[in-house]
Amino acid sequence: MTVSGVRLPSVSMTFEDDELYRDITGFAQDTPTWVQHTAEVWTEAGILVFGALFVALWWRSRRDGPRAFAIAALAPVATAVAYVCSELLKSVLDEERPCRSVTGAVPSLAECPPTGDWSFPSNHATIAGASAVALFLVRRTLIRLAAPLALLMAFSRVFVGVHHPHDVAAGLLLGAVVAATTVRLCTRPATRLAEAMRASSAPVVRRLSGPGPNAATAAASAPSHRRR
Template sequence: MGIFDSDLYRDITGFAHDTPSWFQHLMEVFTELGLLVFAVLFVAAWWRARRGDPRALAVAVLAPLATGLAYVCSELVKSGVDEERPCRAVSGALTSLVACPPHGDWSFPSNHATIAAASAVGLTLAWPAIGRLTVPLALLMAFSRVFVGVHYPHDVAVGLAVGALVSFVTVRLCVGSGARVVVAMRGSGSGVVRWFAGSGVVSGYAAVGGHRR
């Protein structure tokens, strides 16, 4: 952690204290519950992709799985770095708007920012038009973690990078295999499995290669 990062943290938390109380409360709620928006969008993307080709559904299902993997990666880094929260470590900083997490709940990187970025990238790959909503939401989620005082700017910056990279790579590497699984599911004898996979396009895809014939 550098002096510049501490100064920027003080500037942002100082700005937070200067905003109206209603806005502070709004950010306090959003920083904890904003991730639920991504969960709802994951369900919407899956439902939408059930009418599409196997590759589209594969991406929609892989998006939340990639987000989970990004979270695990973030936790592994966090447990190895052991960086104290700025609300406890930065001298002269104003009190955080939300309770400072206990010692041992480390700061680097931000899990919230990681999850938000991974969700935004995965959803954009599954539903390109929605990127105009998910990307700003992810950036706002990352900013809110500094705004309420529980993360340094570099925590959220790295969290965004980790989440975006893991999500993009995971979806791209697994989409072919995922499409083959979807083809098999749509031809399954189980009604529940077929319902989950939807009644989208099956013909036109090779059962083995997962590509259009």
């Protein structure tokens, strides 16, 4: 990694899960073509699915209290922080991609990233782990959907041959820890910001933050005060 023109020392990573990698990628090669294509699409499209869930929860949380809204708004931010942490680690821990380094492995389903695009930890798995935890913190029942999606997305990175199993395991853990920590540290200031946004006179700001639960309650009770 280079900072201000200074090359920081890197660390070469070595783990012993090559046999598991060969087993998974060998199994992948034996699956029907439609399964292989689905895995190749999902390994990238999963990020878009999590993004859509973030947007839907942000929109719904506009009628919740300021704390609930703040956590919903923090969810994608926490995921982005986890991704940055993953990138920083990848720039220091120079682990070659298994599609190039594992001897005796079948060709990867996905194109092998170039040298310099290091393997540890998996960015996709980090995003998946962070997204699952962030969505759980917004609405706990979502863990039933988010956890399987995150695990499937992480597994797909090994299935298509571009990551070692330990890459995705570390990514899931890193993402989960960073997301939980980020939300915990930022909830209080984000809640104060949400309250300030809802008190703002700027229409755009109020539109982004939503009316909150009080406006919804007032709108629901308004007809009862009308004289008939």
